[in-house]
Amino acid sequence: MPYKDPERQRSYQIEYGAKLGKLALARLGGPRCVNCGCDDERLLEINHIRGGGRREGHNLRGYDFIHAIATGKRLVEDLEVRCKPCNVLHYVTLRFGDAAANRFRVSWS
Numbered sequence: 846m847p848y849k850d851p852e853r854q855r856s857y858q859i860e861y862g863a864k865l866g867k868l869a870l871a872r873l874g875g876p877r878c879v880n881c882g883c884d885d886e887r888l889l890e891i892n893h894i895r896g897g898g899r900r901e902g903h904n905l906r907g908y909d910f911i912h913a914i915a916t917g918k919r920l921v922e923d924l925e926v927r928c929k930p931c932n933v934l935h936y937v938t939l940r941f942g943d944a945a946a947n948r949f950r951v952s953w954s
């Protein structure tokens with residue numbers, strides 16, 4: 846819905862983006878990290894389980910990506926919700942293997 850007032854337009858976009866983000870997270874099982882259980886939405890990201898997220902846009906600010914998930918236009922079985930630290934841990938696993946990743950512990954309390 847377009848507004849003539851740019852400030853209202855901006856706040857509408859932010860609100861709409863937040864709604865889309867919540868919908869997208871809901872399709873992925875809810876706003877909670879699959880690894881450590883973190884539920885602080887500021888820290889959550891959508892992770893590509895098999896890697897390759899850079900090609901698509903991997904954080905909650907990637908509008909097209911989030912929109913496609915929220916509206917069901919994109920399948921989600923290759924995606925999961927992780928917090929930023931666990932996303933880095935996932936990267937370490939893919940890049941350097943379990944032996945390297947197993948030396949780290951991420952916990953949320």
Ligand SMILES: [Zn+2]
Nearest residue numbers: 878881928931
């Ligand atoms: Zn986590």
